[in-house]
Amino acid sequence: MKKTVCELFAGVGGFRCGLNSISTIEDASKPEKWETVWFSQWEPADKKTQWAHDCYVNRFGTCLDLDGKDTTNEDINAVEKAKIPEHTLLVGGFPCQDYSVASTLATSKGLEGKKGILWWDIRDILEAKNAPFVLLENVDRLIKSPASQRGRDFGIILACFRDLGYTVEWRVINAAEYGYQQRRRRTFIFAYRNDTKYAKKVLEEANYISMHGDEMHRHSVAKIILSNGFFATSFPVDPLDAKYVKIGELPKGIGELSESFSFTFENSGVMLDGKIYTAKTVPSYDGKQITLGDIMETGDVDKQFFIPREKLYYTSPDVTHSDETKQKLTKEERQTWQYLKGAKKICRTAANGHEYVFSEGPISLVDEYDKPARTMLTSEGSFSRTTHIVRDKQTGDIRLLTPVEMERIQGFPSDWTKECLVNGETVEMPVNKRKFMMGNALVVNLIKQMEPVLSEIVESEG
Template identity: 55%
Template sequence: MEKTVCELFAGVGGFRCGLNSIKDKDFSLLSETWKTVWFNQWEPGKKNQWAYDCYVKHFGTSLDLNGDDTTNVDISIVDKNAIPNHNLLVGGFPCQDYSVARSLNGEKGIEGKKGVLWWSIWDILKIKKPPFVLLENVDRLLLSPSKQRGRDFGIILSCFYNEDYFVEWRVVNAAEYGEVQRRRRTFIFAYKKNTNFAKSLNLENNNSLISEVLEKKSFFAKCFPIEKLDVFSIRKTTISGDLADISDNFSFDFANSGIMFEGSVYTAKTYPVITKSRTIGEILESKRVAEKYFISNDKLYFTNSDSTHSDETKTELSSEAKKTWQYIKGAKRKYRTASNGHKYIYSEGAIPMVDEWDKPARTMLTSEGSFNRSTHIVRDLLNNKIRILTPKETERIQGFPDDWTATGMPEKFRYFCMGNALVVSLVSRMEKILDKIFSEE
């Protein structure tokens, strides 16, 4: 099968870098073994499309079947018929409210909430019918919304079921498979039931056989090995093709691993065969870092450097104290007033102020690099002084080539793009199995 790809919500090209094992920003397009026939990246409400510009700087653009460049257009208004045919659809789509309702006009069938990008994916599945799909989302997707747990993922499974796909999913913590970040993400792999890969699984409604599939034969079992699975831990439910009914009535506690075929859903809590993770110390720059990344002592501490908490129910701190990293990362107790006038005590725990060299990074967020509780601060390798990460170091944490985002965008957007990206090396790991699957189709 030809290795053709459509990349949605492309960002700065994480899936494309991973599929083609791109290690250097000066790579050659001729070296790509997976041919991206079309992509789309559009940031709503933004005058400057920095991620798109970065993608095009490295890969160039793509024309649709009408000869138009619609790669930087809202995907919801793109003519899906004009998207070039492809065998693998990839994308990291946002976690949203996927609820649907029956329209008043029965001929129109189901209507989903406007602005929900999943419906654009579903439109492409219906029109272009790619045999394989690989998607990424946050781990809470399986549990949302809180008042009807599992409904949103149930709607996604129902959409796939309506288009004759089998679906696997797995929540992967990148650090447990050798990466430098404790980033947990849900990966979804779907494939048409008439593919050779689907047939090779010999799927039947039998817990013992399902156990073997989840543990050894499935896509994710081959990519991310797990410990032996207890057959009695597998739970089952069914998914119908009626999206409105799923939206109104479906609820289920999806575990971190599972499979859906012919409307039968099996899920189980699985445990990784852990690979020793890389550490922050391995990705820090070994050369001299610009002074602007270092943090002065008056911005680090407001009191004794050993203190890890503040209690403002006794004495309120000054505004200067609250602008220190010690305060923002420390444990807190302080009074707050609710909208109804009720006064209460707000508290939160401490997180380590300095991220040590011998551990993997925490999950990187889009606020990385700013004065924020979640931002990493580290000791510099050369002088042991405390600083924030450089943009190049955040690229290394996500597995991108050095200076991948040094394409003219402001530095704060380099951090934003990396906080928004996926772990490229996980995709490279999956590519090895995808390549084998495609060679047998």
């Protein structure tokens, strides 16, 4: 089976970099282990320049559909799914949204979700192209959303896979817990068609086929979760007694599931023929830990990233709390990083006139070298409580992260997002856009770690 890929919601190519072990910009021009036959990247907020798409094209070139047209920068809702080239592996990091549906059909055939919900485009592509393997990434809260009906959204996704003839494994992975440079928790989904050799191999190795009854299946599926499944092979976990594997079942109809299904999914699990097996696993890793200090630039850094003292502190650097129930601060004092990241007490009035005190605790003003970076968000670099602030390695002065450091935190090559190909011309991407791209990306290192297992699976299909 050929190692061909369709990359959805491609961003600046995180899955492609991971699958092809791209560590430098020069690597992008070398022959690839996995052939990307089509990708899709469209950002509705970018009205003039599609920065992510144009960065991707600058590094990799474009792909044509089966009609010979370039539809890679169109709204995926409007793309004719049948025109997407055939592929062995479908990948993508899709947004976390409300997945509820308006239909009460017994199966997902003809099902329509809410307009603009991108999961339904993935589902339509799976129905049209029938890819043997699927690898998806999403935020960690996917398995718990929405708050009003815990697990419903993930249940809908699993039921769609069930109705299309797939088995699904999932794992919530924190990159730092496997030695990487960012504390970033994300849900990964690996689905494989039930008629693949791999599906049969996994079930046979776990003795699932020869066993009957929930309790027997609980013990056999525990092997998939803990030792011989895709994620267990790629990212080992500590042993766990099979009695801690929880069992559930998806309703037959997606509409019924949308209206009433609720389930507590744990961070690891398997879905087989509508049966859910899930357990809370603990990573097993005792290797090197990459830290923020390991990836920081050591040379001269542009002065635009340094923070003036008046923007850093409004009073003594030792102060980590402000109490405005006693004395209000000025606007200028609030526009400092010391205030933003410090603990606060503020008198507020609710819409109904009720007065209350808002409070929040302090967080570290400066991120230390000896730990992995915190989760990087799309707001990175803006005046935000979650933005990283570091001490420059050369001067010791306090500054924001550079775009190169953000790329390294996500496991991309240095300066990967520096340039784009816009209307045939090479253009530098604005710094704020580079920051957004990285806040929106995945940790490439995790895909690199999965790739050898993926390769073996696909090559064994013959």
